[in-house]
Amino acid sequence: MRTYSSDALYSQYRDELQKIADVKYSAAVLQWDQETYLPPKGAGFRGRQIATLSEMAHQMFTGENIGNLLKELLSRELTERQRRNAELTLEDYNRLKKLSPAFVRKMSEAVSAAFHAWIEARKQNNFSIFEPSLTILVDLKRQEAELLGYEGHPYNALMNEYEKGATVQMLDKVFSDIKNPLLDLLYEVTEKLVAEDYFLRQHFPTQQQWEWGTYLAKQLGFDFAAGRQDISEHPFTTNFSSHDVRITTRIDENDFANMTWSTIHEVGHALYEQGLPAEEYGLPLGEYASLGIHESQSRLWENCVGRGGAFWQYYYPKLQQYFPDQFNNISKEQFLRAVNKVQPSLIRTEADELTYHFHVMVRYELEKHLIEGSLQVKEIPLYWNDQYKSLLGVEVTDDKQGCLQDVHWSHGSFGYFATYSLGSFYAAQFWEQAKADIPGLESHIVNEGNTALLLNWLRKNVHAHGRYYTSDELCSKVTGKKLDSTVFVNYLKQKMNDLK
Template sequence: MNIRTATTDLYNSYCDQMRKIADVRYSLAVLQWDQETYLPPLGADIRGRQIATLTEIAHEMFTSHSFGDLLSNLVERTELTPEERRNVELSLEDYTKSKKFTPEFVRARSEAISASFHHWLLARKENSYAVFKPYLEEVIRFKREEAELLGYEKHPYDALMDEYEKGSTVDLADKIFADVQGPLRALLNEVQQRPEADDSFMQQHFPKDEQWAWGQYLATQLGFSFGAGRQDIAEHPFCTNFNNRDVRITTRISENDFYNMTWSTIHEVGHALYEQGLPSIQYGLPLGEYTSLSIHESQSRLWENNVARGLPFWTWYYPILQHRFPAQFANVGILQFINAVNKVKPSLVRTEADELTYHFHVMIRYELEKQLIAGSLNAADVPGFWNEQYEKLLGLKVPDDRQGALQDVHWSHGSFGYFATYSLGSFYAAQFWQQVNDDIPALTNELSTTGSSALLLDWLRTRIHVHGRRYTSEELCKMVTGKGLDSTVFVDYLRSKLRS
């Protein structure tokens, strides 16, 4: 047997093991999706156990000594192709991190998160943070321990941020938010000096079934394949996948708020298009996974805001919308509609915020998480800090827990370190949007005259989706746009839109 054949056999063994691990993880993901959509309330405790068992099994498979030996052997082999080498290097990096956690820790953390999620649902139903607090305390305890096990140089929150955005640190995030906060505050003050756009027509009665049909129509038009996915209702909109041929999105519907369902659907479709665009041949391997959470968010924010709050998009789709909802929109002109969907006004709920004030919502959560992990704040302090910051940054008094500290699902999932990626995603999206319009001058005309976004989706598929985790976010951004993350592109984009 020659060296290349031996290496190929080893690499195939690696692929087989990675795909078996993926099979377990995605089976686990199906249970988690069901947990958030159709699980009967009395099934919560046993479901938590089932999820914990599969989480423990997947961890043990991935961190076995034999698999570690295989990775160590493979990474030294010079016969690997560049794609093979990158898969092995990334898997070894993941393996090294995962080895820092015992199976017992992984299981206990999973059980705490499941309990936390179900009590978050109950707390939202009862509009009572007190119901959620003891379970959040337990999750925070695990996340603090996780940070210590992972290790960090300066701040414990760095360890958790790195899980979602490789190389991200408190120092970097602090600088990015400091750089944008002043310009965004100035722009907000400027906008607030002008008459407020009338969007009262967006709060009429919109029947649930008609909104649902509209959302599915939009998803299809944007390129989401229902042959490789589905849409459902959940308490908090999200996207999940089990492979690129089974991608699930969820939304929520308010019959008295047209914004809610339409833009949350477009946002989640952006995530789903990324997942459906990942290479099938790399199933279970790092190059079949998304680059980072900020790049994932760049995809959802690009479709939700750069595309679906723009005049070219609605030049085509607004007459269709008027036909579907004549009683609500027949007497509303397209420019009035565009002004409404780009209305800037401080609000309480992040997922319903405009493009400008959205980032103040993110900053509040980022600061709160950072202090929770550092130990300068505890779970009992969350509502007070939250309410104080909303009054300070957005001038709003928080009326209740549901519209306050209970509005996001992330903490109940144990997703500490995630929130900064929402803003980073918007900043990357602005750069990608600028670049695609430079590369495809006909894009705007195509959107407005045919409603087709195929040119945009193809550009995203070939420039971003196809690479999986091959590159870091910064490497990918430089390759696509010629430079790394530059938040001034986003600020300039907003200034241009809001001053026009």
């Protein structure tokens, strides 16, 4: 390797990683289109196109030239942020080097096939249509765990992809510690707090809901010059840079809550992506810290803000203007109790803040069993239905409302679900700290609908750091303590008490 100055070498490193990012985000554009506008006959070639780009990006990143460049770079004098970028890239390099380009292509092709099988299975409400594709994916995920390597449980290798350092031992304790307090609170709330919510299931025309969701997204700070919103089978957020962030939602004309809170949730994700440092495009410090932290942003906006009394003190009259026939005779207090109603249900994305975590526990345990081989794919529906009956006390009526409801497995995203609960717990801590740090935060929301103070606080304390810190390090930096699920329990108790 020729001798370069440290600055020139770092510029070379940045240029190489940004070229790789260009290829990866090009594949992401095709994936976004696959889930929004792709015509059915295009599915086969689209799977090939995405697989080719995924394989190319992997080959580019795991080539010997990148490894040599990183080793040389880390031997030089670098700024603190430059060194952190290089260190994190080397971690990624050493991990992904364990996967061959052929394996990456095979996984990408299997994911594309599984996604379209999942769509068809949902249309026909029949898990058996999805089963063959899912079986292939699970086998590949077991292989991936072995290739990446792990200590303890093979599921650890997959969870580490989404939440660095997460282990079965850690998550088992987190869920064990939270389960009984949540069950106790569930019993207490359902005994004492009965909320009517029939008015959320009136007729809400699609166009009016779309306009309302767009209004909310703008009010919360989503930059439509750097993003857009579309419709998809399952709401999601994706990005191709901090200046191009896409969110999707789904609309049910007979369920007001579906679109509104999926929009707020995805806006939370999008605000994080739009707040990442643009100058770090393609580099680790231009990426999110972890899926747990990403989820903390969506859950904070969806629940701490979007289901809070301060928010609706200002926005409920606005809502009544959009839907006068549906809400003019409903008080703000009735509305608040309805949107915070605690009731065991079938659908995770529509679950209340309390029972939501039982949905996550079912998926976490199921995936552990799948990856270790103690549960087979064909056994998923029966296992799922039994767990929903025993944990949530609800009867699963069909596959679409049961084990086909989430898109994640069709994306190959095994090890993801636990981050939903971790995100809620981090969100409660961040919300508590934000209120302590920003004088009159809720008053500004009540009087002006002003959430910009919160967004600016998040931009400074969370978004600006990218991947510099692990989840626990970031939580400690922001709140002064590591993850503490009792903060979340206390937050829920206070909210439920305020609604009485």
